[in-house]
Amino acid sequence: MAKQLELLPAVDVRDGQAVRLVHGESGTETSYGSPLEAALAWQRSGAEWLHLVDLDAAFGTGDNRQLIAEVAGAMDIKVELSGGIRDDAALAAALATGCTRVNLGTAALETPEWVAKVIAEHGDRIAVGLDVRGTTLRGRGWTRDGGDLYETLARLDSEGCARYVVTDIAKDGTLQGPNLELLKNVCAATDRPVVASGGVSSLDDLRALASLVDEGVEGAIVGKALYAKAFTLEEALKAVA
């Protein structure tokens, strides 16, 4: 049977609320209320995955660790957890939520030895988020440059990284469509699965991402389009079935 694109509805948490940002910029938040209610709604609508982000931890403005653990613990579906996972304590807390995997961003740029160690220890429970402007990686809430995408990808591949979550920051939260060119280029540079993030605006965007499954796109994170009701999650799941 042909592989199907996985959909990961996103719940990004800032100051205890589910929010969406534009280009990941602090201060651009639109609030969508309770993160638990949002996550449960996606689960009820048939999601198999939840992409759950602690934005305060990513920005270094505190954390929502307890709430994130509550949301992850309430899910019967798979959870990908990210934001602020940069040391042993944060990783242990994240994994203890029972999430399926964590997504490391800044740590992959600033503490590569630690990331290599945790990849070796935890295998496919570790993914790396490659958050890029052009081909330059960004860390610390996407506020600082962190090196070249393809050099970092080659290093992480050699260390056994199981999977990448690739975000085009220029597209994130904009409803302008995903950067298919970037995704194709990343897929050509690695044999590991890629989860696409940023820009999904329509069912046609999801169909375009689904057409890249054979090239290595395994899943797509969907945020703003769902919250803005551009389509329902049920329609999205049907579109990629």
Ligand SMILES: O=C(O)c1ccccc1N[C@@H]1O[C@H](COP(=O)(O)O)[C@@H](O)[C@H]1O
């Ligand atoms: O998802 C966002 O909109 C976002 C915006 C700004 C910064 C980070 C964002 N998201 C996620 O955070 C992790 C990175 O966190 P860290 O660098 O490891 O602390 C990244 O995987 C994004 O998914």
